[in-house]
Amino acid sequence: MSAPHSIVFLDRDSVIATIRRPAFEHRWAEYPATRAGEAVARLREAGASIAITNKVPLRAADLDQLPDLKMIAVAATGTDIIDLAACRERGIVVSNIRNYAVHTLPEHTFALILALRRQIVAYRADIEAGLWQKSERFCLFGHPISDLAGSRLGLLGYGALGKSVAQIARAFGMEVIVHTRSPLADAAADGVREASFDEVLESSDIISLHLPLTPQTRELIGASQLIRMKRNALLINTARGGLVDESALADALRTGVIAGAGFDVLVQEPPPADNVLLNLRLPNFLLTPHSAWASTQAMQVLVDQLIDNVEAWVAGTPRNVVA
Template sequence: MKKIVICEFMDQAAVDGLKRDFIVVYDPALVDQPDLLSAELETAQAIIVRNRTQVRGDLLTCAKRLKAVGRLGVGLDNIDMAACRSRQIEVFPAHGANDAAVAEYVISSIFILFRRAFQSGPEMAAGQWPRTALMGNEIAGKVLGVIGYGAIGRKVCKMARAMGMKVAAYHPRWPGNDLGQEIEAMGFNELLATADVISLHVPLTKHTRHLMDTKAIAGMKKGAFLINTARGGVVDEKALVKALESGQLGGAAMDVFEDEPLTAARGQQFKTLSNLILTPHIAGVTMESNIRVSAVTAENIRRALAG
């Protein structure tokens, strides 16, 4: 029987389904045990990963029988695609399976950032009544700027329009003339200067690394918000911190970071920022999306190994 190694968390039902037809080594802790992971991969035909496992270098060298990589998500910056192509290893991202989860996270963040009222539990419990200080803003009529108009960016735009927001978008390579009448196409700098909130939806490449640097953030409307559910390296974290401290940015939501997991040492730079939402790369992970992503990935790997 062919062998599949799953080294990050996956829906158990999908794992059990694969076990009926394959030898499956499922241990979410393997991602943090590189020697053991490499040993398991020596006899494996497929590996299933999320974003933390680096499918490159020594790991690929050990996986001499590897035929397929299943990605529980869509980002591929943790996979050496060139090396996989050279060895004819197929890579299967779970396109579309977590779009709704990410879009809902973005919309939730917009509400939290604009209203500023949803983190006042400790003050209220302490007997304070910070009513005036927590007077925020409505989102209707505000401008959402989406950078990256792929499947997730489109879904975010649709949800935002439904709530009365104006929507503008920038994409390095426009996917045809299908923006629709309700979405305005803008250049990068124009979008930064216009939007009340920017949401990032681009992959991490040499062209997008630190796309949001000191210069770009300075070009944003003063007091605007920034939301990053794409990849941490798209935002220069030092520039972000300075902009939040100075008031150039009114707030931000960061679900992804330049180095993950975020360590206590790296986290110190964010410690005093009350206008910053930090979450552990969870935007695309809900109970529902995990089931969808896992099912799609399991089926992709099943088909790849069927031959």
């Protein structure tokens, strides 16, 4: 009988959910969190054949020290923390999580959009400053409010999350245009229209990003792109922080180049204290702490799929393979 697999979850506290144990003989070890420099020692000590990681990186130099490692199960969709080329060279299978956030992230996207278009933060600040109490009218004006109905949403990226965002947008009565590298075979059925990058950039009232971070998409939105957006446009990013030049965005918001932005991600996470967006105190900018994915329901779906991936690999039918 073959030796049981040794499984090590390097950052168990990154998901708040009940994790069932795989239905095969195994040893299980988990750590609440693991610093990058601790990963190799912990995996070597356990003789890990399967590593589970959410945000703990595993690079080529790490893999060189882990001859027993055969699978890396990433507890997330993004796999930029893993050296995929090095895994392919060493025959290490890498799997990821897919389509688990199709409700929670689009809902968060629209929470940001609605808060900005309805000026929720600005009006709350006015109330806290006592302005409504001193108003001569029953209501308080001062910040223009815009409906979503009749406005144009431009999507950059149209995977499962982009499609779900588009569906919600259509329910609000919005026109949806999409730019993606792959042709849209079902655009008409989805009620969206394919558009060029330039059209999305220049004609959208709201632009929402739903792209992976790759060398091609890094800083896709910078100063030269922001200046081409409509003055009343919003930029929403619940995808990856590196898609946008953060300094350029801060300048654009301070100078009124665009009307506002809602972000759930930053280039470095957790961010350093001097991050330019972290310190941006403007009513037209909302920042949440990479929490768009993290509904209770979505995290349970994530960990269930995570164990499904591990079990499928052990059974010889790997799924969600990225390397």
